[in-house]
Amino acid sequence: MLKLYYYPVGFSLAAHILLEESGTNYDATEVGFGDPAKMNAYRKINPRGLVPALQLEDGEVLTENVAILPYLSKRFGFWPADPVAEARAMSLLGYFATAVATAAAQMSHPERHTVDAHGISAVQEAGLNAFRSHLAAIDTKLQERRWLIDAYSACDAYAFAFYVYGVHKGLATDTLRAYRVHKDRMLERDAVRTVLDYIGVELPSGR
Numbered sequence: 001m002l003k004l005y006y007y008p009v010g011f012s013l014a015a016h017i018l019l020e021e022s023g024t025n026y027d028a029t030e031v032g033f034g035d036p037a038k039m040n041a042y043r044k045i046n047p048r049g050l051v052p053a054l055q056l057e058d059g060e061v062l063t064e065n066v067a068i069l070p071y072l073s074k075r076f077g078f079w080p081a082d083p084v085a086e087a088r089a090m091s092l093l094g095y096f097a098t099a100v101a102t103a104a105a106q107m108s109h110p111e112r113h114t115v116d117a118h119g120i121s122a123v124q125e126a127g128l129n130a131f132r133s134h135l136a137a138i139d140t141k142l143q144e145r146r147w148l149i150d151a152y153s154a155c156d157a158y159a160f161a162f163y164v165y166g167v168h169k170g171l172a173t174d175t176l177r178a179y180r181v182h183k184d185r186m187l188e189r190d191a192v193r194t195v196l197d198y199i200g201v202e203l204p205s206g207r
């Protein structure tokens, strides 16, 4: 059985949603960030100690959203057949994983992004500003379309994970009108609601 290692407000949410959408049997195990013994055990699965990690039926472990999301999408039929649409999907996943997720990492763990102890709050602020501007860029993209590429895809699930993370960090969403509509569209999907219930994450109403 496929096994996903996740953290509730982590960007593992995207892979979790795809697994649930697929209808396949899978296991989802929460990683015990903050518990050194559990983290030592988890580092045997993913030596970088990050989520998501996806263990395949034969025991091989995939890490990194840019690998896991196309893998699940291709395996379960959420991947565009057209080469240009595929390139658009890869472009977005690359942008999300390198720029948006990195801004979030600077917000959550600024101390890892500077060697200057006095610079930590400045790094955090820069991460916050960058993350806000990425949310605004995603919002602009969503003003033109229902889903981020031609049809519902891993890009939508990943974008939704950023939205959830932003809300949990207390960021205002009132200017993100198209993104809010996209979030509501995501919440209409049974798979999305099932995963949020399972991981115990709620979006406060109106956010």
Ligand SMILES: N[C@@H](CCC(=O)N[C@@H](CS)C(=O)NCC(=O)O)C(=O)O
Binding pocket: 007, 009, 010, 011, 012, 033, 049, 050, 051, 052, 063, 064, 065, 066, 097, 101, 105, 109
């Ligand atoms: N490049 C990795 C980034 C993964 C990542 O940073 N995951 C965060 C959660 S969203 C994490 O595991 N954070 C725990 C930590 O940094 O200690 C990917 O795209 O999969």
